[in-house]
Amino acid sequence: MGRLIVIEGLDGAGKRTLAAGLTERIRQGGGTVAHAAFPRYSADVHAELVAEALHGGHGDLGESVHGMAVLYALDRRDAAEALRADLAAHDVVLLDRYVASNAAYGAARLHQGADGEFVRWVRELEIERFAVPRPDLQLLLRVPADVAASRAEHRERTETRRRDNFESDSSLQQRCGAVYEGLAEIGWWSPWRVIDGAERPDYAELAAEITG
Numbered sequence: 630m631g632r633l634i635v636i637e638g639l640d641g642a643g644k645r646t647l648a649a650g651l652t653e654r655i656r657q658g659g660g661t662v663a664h665a666a667f668p669r670y671s672a673d674v675h676a677e678l679v680a681e682a683l684h685g686g687h688g689d690l691g692e693s694v695h696g697m698a699v700l701y702a703l704d705r706r707d708a709a710e711a712l713r714a715d716l717a718a719h720d721v722v723l724l725d726r727y728v729a730s731n732a733a734y735g736a737a738r739l740h741q742g743a744d745g746e747f748v749r750w751v752r753e754l755e756i757e758r759f760a761v762p763r764p765d766l767q768l769l770l771r772v773p774a775d776v777a778a779s780r781a782e783h784r785e786r787t788e789t790r791r792r793d794n795f796e797s798d799s800s801l802q803q804r805c806g807a808v809y810e811g812l813a814e815i816g817w818w819s820p821w822r823v824i825d826g827a828e829r830p831d832y833a834e835l836a837a838e839i840t841g
């Protein structure tokens with residue numbers, strides 16, 4: 630059985646870069662890695678609706694914190710079977726965002742903390758009701774919100790990818806960072822490890838920790 634490792638953090642924190650670096654390092658060491666990123670925009674109709682709502686589609690859907698969170702959750706529910714198959718076939722399954730993203734962004738939008746009603750609701754929906762696979766470890770890539778924002782801005786200029794309405798909201802990103810800190814502190818759903826994302830992470834050390 631492989632280990633389920635989740636990378637969490639703000640938009641522009643460096644999650645995709647870390648996932649690529651870790652994947653390469655684990656493969657160099659002879660391990661096998663499956664990789665997925667949520668939302669699965671090109672693979673799931675719920676994620677497709679998320680993307681449309683994030684860019685102003687579907688009337689007031691994007692304004693509904695719970696409505697959006699249900700769509701993100703359904704994307705993961707539909708991925709659960711494939712995740713279990715990947716866990717059976719690989720040493721490591723590496724996820725770029727997972728359930729904690731729903732908890733952190735929703736709570737931040739509602740001005741709640743890691744111990745608030747929204748985080749409890751996400752637990753009831755995704756963990757208890759949908760029973761998606763539990764991570765072995767959640768990595769919080771910690772960077773100050775202004776650093777994450779400037780990286781995301783830079784990426785927007787150098788790649789085709791455009792930031793959505795939430796990604797451009799700096800006070801939301803600040804609050805979201807605080808909820809993530811709270812989730813990591815209480816060890817929400819699994820053990821967490823906080824990584825300093827201001828520097829280039831030590832891929833070799835992390836890969837060794839992940840593969841045990």
Ligand SMILES: Nc1ncnc2c1ncn2[C@@H]1O[C@H](COP(=O)(O)OP(=O)(O)O)[C@@H](O)[C@H]1O
Pocket residue numbers: 638639640641642643644645646647780781783784826827828829830
């Ligand atoms: N440790 C780092 N130091 C400096 N820049 C970084 C670092 N990690 C990622 N970046 C850059 O920041 C931008 C956002 O990184 P990315 O991995 O796409 O973030 P995320 O997936 O968290 O949104 C990219 O242009 C990437 O090259």
Ligand SMILES: Cc1cn([C@H]2C[C@H](O)[C@@H](COP(=O)(O)OP(=O)(O)O)O2)c(=O)[nH]c1=O
Pocket residue numbers: 640667668698701702726727728730731732734735795796
């Ligand atoms: C996966 C997930 C993301 N989100 C938020 C975080 C981001 O602001 C937004 C989009 O996710 P993101 O990973 O930034 O996708 P991309 O960079 O490819 O657009 O959705 C949730 O609120 N809940 C979730 O379950």
